[in-house]
Amino acid sequence: MAFSGEGCGLLSEHPATRVLRVILHSMPSLQQHEFVIDAVQFPERIGAMNWPWTSSSRKLKQLCDEKQKLRDRLAIVKKQRDSARAHRDRAKEELRRMSAASADTLGPVDDAAQALGFSDLLMQLDKVTRELQVEKHLHENVKMDLANAEANPLPPHLDWPLPPPDLRFRIGGERAAWTFLKIGENIVGDLKKLAEAAGRDVGEFTSVLDFGAGCGRVLRFLPPVFVNAQIHAADVDPVGLAWVGGHLPFVTSTHVLPLFPPTTIPDASFDFIFAISVFTHLPLDVERAWFAELRRIARPGALIVLSYMPDTAAALHFTPELAIENVDGFSYYKTTPTDGLPDYYHVSYHTEDAIRRLAGEHFRILSVNTRAVNAHQDAVVCTSA
Numbered sequence: 001m002a003f004s005g006e007g008c009g010l011l012s013e014h015p016a017t018r019v020l021r022v023i024l025h026s027m028p029s030l031q032q033h034e035f036v037i038d039a040v041q042f043p044e045r046i047g048a049m050n051w052p053w054t055s056s057s058r059k060l061k062q063l064c065d066e067k068q069k070l071r072d073r074l075a076i077v078k079k080q081r082d083s084a085r086a087h088r089d090r091a092k093e094e095l096r097r098m099s100a101a102s103a104d105t106l107g108p109v110d111d112a113a114q115a116l117g118f119s120d121l122l123m124q125l126d127k128v129t130r131e132l133q134v135e136k137h138l139h140e141n142v143k144m145d146l147a148n149a150e151a152n153p154l155p156p157h158l159d160w161p162l163p164p165p166d167l168r169f170r171i172g173g174e175r176a177a178w179t180f181l182k183i184g185e186n187i188v189g190d191l192k193k194l195a196e197a198a199g200r201d202v203g204e205f206t207s208v209l210d211f212g213a214g215c216g217r218v219l220r221f222l223p224p225v226f227v228n229a230q231i232h233a234a235d236v237d238p239v240g241l242a243w244v245g246g247h248l249p250f251v252t253s254t255h256v257l258p259l260f261p262p263t264t265i266p267d268a269s270f271d272f273i274f275a276i277s278v279f280t281h282l283p284l285d286v287e288r289a290w291f292a293e294l295r296r297i298a299r300p301g302a303l304i305v306l307s308y309m310p311d312t313a314a315a316l317h318f319t320p321e322l323a324i325e326n327v328d329g330f331s332y333y334k335t336t337p338t339d340g341l342p343d344y345y346h347v348s349y350h351t352e353d354a355i356r357r358l359a360g361e362h363f364r365i366l367s368v369n370t371r372a373v374n375a376h377q378d379a380v381v382c383t384s385a
């Protein structure tokens with residue numbers, strides 16, 4: 001049995017996955033089949049969400065322009081109305097004067113009004129007054145949007161482009177833009193909380209490495225939080241990384257990694273390293289090799305945050321005999337290959353003991369945190385000697 005997507009983590013939150021899980025638990029004979037869940041986009045969910053990116057700075061500018069145009073148009077319509085009003089008043093006055101002078105020669109008042117073009121003027125006035133009301137209404141709407149946008153100004157970095165849907169799918173098993181952005185933003189919040197719980201202020205970090213950055217889902221939200229840090233990205237996927245390098249101008253360096261270390265990154269380069277949803281996919285020998293490399297490139301006293309899937313989640317998706325590796329609390333299962341990622345990229349799980357032991361071979365463990373990353377992966381927080 002295999003699931004496509006991100007280590008079944010996100011997909012495990014998906015309603016379809018939950019239903020499938022219940023069916024598989026109650027009908028074990030089905031477990032021999034291969035199931036592939038292709039996470040699809042649900043555009044209607046965008047509407048259902050309180051989508052903070054609607055008030056982007058670009059939108060703000062567009063609203064200001066629209067408001068100015070409406071202001072100009074409103075002034076023109078007002079002028080038209082005032083001139084129609086003045087015409088009408090003059091015609092009314094003329095009518096009054098003429099009818100007072102010779103009521104019997106002009107005939108019925110309506111005819112007189114018609115003769116003076118008074119009703120045409122009334123119609124014209126009615127038309128411009130209605131136009132004015134519409135313009136005013138539009139103006140009020142734009143004013144409200146503008147006030148909203150100004151109340152929630154958006155830092156310019158959120159206006160950076162989105163990677164194409166296939167790259168988003170590659171790292172998260174979903175193409176939807178809103179999940180990509182929302183998850184990235186959540187995870188940066190989680191990293192901040194984990195650092196603070198370890199007694200570190202995120203403002204103190206000067207050189208941050210996103211290890212396994214993919215196409216920058218997390219990375220793009222770092223600048224306003226890690227305000228004093230140079231941001232570096234590393235990944236074995238050259239395509240995702242090329243997108244990061246080409247579109248996120250705040251990134252100081254990108255490192256395309258070999259499938260196994262060593263890398264060309266100098267010793268002691270970073271004071272904060274994090275890896276989100278990377279050690280949820282690797283076999284044991286690859287994980288061990290990269291832990292050792294992370295120790296080499298971490299500065300003494302650096303903070304290291306590594307997310308992992310707890311072994312309890314494995315039981316929801318796999319039966320033990322499906323494990324390719326199952327060693328002392330570490331297990332690794334084959335899934336549908338992900339386009340563009342290494343052959344060894346499948347899914348792995350750790351018990352708390354296993355992550356403490358494996359990460360503890362290279363780092364001092366500060367804490368192990370349940371569901372601390374986007375509320376579905378656990379995180380081990382460590383420091384280097």
Ligand SMILES: C[S@@+](CC[C@H](N)C(=O)[O-])C[C@H]1O[C@@H](n2cnc3c(N)ncnc32)[C@H](O)[C@@H]1O
Pocket residue numbers: 006170171172211212213214215216217218234235236237240257259275276277278281282286290341342345
């Ligand atoms: C599930 S994605 C997560 C991407 C990113 N951390 C995020 O949360 O958006 C896993 C990433 O790990 C990368 N990866 C796989 N094997 C790796 C390795 N040996 N070293 C570094 N990155 C690796 C993949 O290319 C992919 O970008």
